[in-house]
Amino acid sequence: MPGLLLDTLNGKRGSRVPLWLMRQAGRYLPEYRALRAEKGGFLALAYDSEAACEITLQPIERFGFDGAILFSDILIVPHAIGQHLEFLAGEGPKLSPPLVDAALEGLTPDPSRYDAIYETVRLCRRRLPEGVTMLGFAGSPWTVATYMVAGEGSRDQHEARALAYRDPAKLDAILDRIVAETIDYLSGQIGAGAEAVQLFDSWAGSLAPDEFERLVIAPNAKIVAELRRRHPATPVIGFPKGSGEKLSAYARETGVQAVGVDETIDPVWAHRELPQGMPVQGNFDPLLLLSGSERLESRARFILEAFADRPHVFNLGHGIDRRTPIEHVERLIAVVRDFEGDGGGR
Ligand code: CP3
Secondary structure, eight states: OOOHHHHHHTTOOOSSOOBOOTTOSSTTSHHHHHHHHHHOOHHHHHTOHHHHHHHHHHHHHHHOOSEEEOSOOTTHHHHHHTOEEEEETTTEEEEESOTTSSOGGGOOOOTTHHHHHHHHHHHHHHHSOTTOEEEEEEEOHHHHHHHHHHSBOOSSOHHHHHHHHHOHHHHHHHHHHHHHHHHHHHHHHHHHTOSEEEEEETTGGGSOHHHIIIIIIHHHHHHHHHHHHHOTTSOEEEEETTOGGGHHHHHHHSOOSEEEEOTTSOHHHHHHHSOTTOOEEEEEOTTHHHHOOTHHHHHHHHHHHHTTTSOEEEEESSOOOTTOOHHHHHHHHHHHHHGGGOOOOO
16 A cells, blocks of 8 residues: 555545654654754764664654654765764754865765665665655755855855855856755665655745746756656655745746645645646644644644645645644644544544
8 A cells, every 4th residue: 555645746635634744753752852862963863774763753653644754864965975064052054164165076975974864764664654655855956055055054045145146157066966966865765765755945935036947946857857767656745945936837847746835825825826736745834833822723724725626745834843842743633634524544
């Protein structure tokens, strides 16, 4: 049995709406915090396949989600390309040397970094209950490039956006490199057992329309075309966060099978503008899970109804916040499971 989530990504509407939550394997879970305290920092956990698999499965065991997202990070790719990577407490990730003043050619790649990630996927796939879909992922080239160029996170992706105008050839070379790397990396995840993959473009929203075409749509389209050639049966979900009205062009031009919709987008608009029958994923505001007010239920139902006439994977509009109470997650799941009165069968 392929599973409800996979069927939905393949364009079918099943007996109920499948759900998973971005960052569902993470710090809002006490069992994750306990393992992290025992084993050390985030990066060490991501490269420890046994631990990473255990973390990937934690939210499945607790909540019975329909999909398990690999516990890892979008910055594994720059690490394998040869930048030094560190997560500093309170400061976020640091990549060195930053490519704003260093050359890609000066880095020494280490593709063996991917091996532990593939092993995590293999372990998880073996241990997952039947019908639960194993999801792989990577960051999209633009989002990954913003960290590789600046060497850290920034409020408005200033360094990479400036480089796009100042030295377009250099930025294009960086993007091309990430495209090639991401194709092989996702292909490796699929080979290890990932049944669908998601491309996270967390900073797609910071670009002007022409740059959106060049830096978001074009590189993602290259990745999708090659993945479809190598793995025609594996759906790709594209998630260009913050893209607003440009989501429609993204959905039509990249070739992705399904699109993620963030919480700033009106689902009624998204249903009207996106290609008929295209599966969508989203778009509950993760911050509404913090308060757990009556709006939690009414908003979830509003989203379910807005997408009732197309394949829909219920999800958040961005990652779950680490302060989220477990009981609010349980309430959200109950609303989704009860929608259309089916109750689910799991
Ligand atoms: O749904 C998923 O789990 C998808 C995978 C994913 C993660 N991070 C997993 C993760 C994705 C797409 C990201 C994105 C990411 N990671 C960004 C881009 C911006 C964004 O928020 O989308 C950045 C800058 C990072 C780097 C990163 N990873 C930081 C700053 C941290 C927190 C630092 C720490 O020490 O914990 C991480 C950790 C991380 N990435 C976790 C997960 C599940 C674990 C901990 C958590 O719940 O925060």
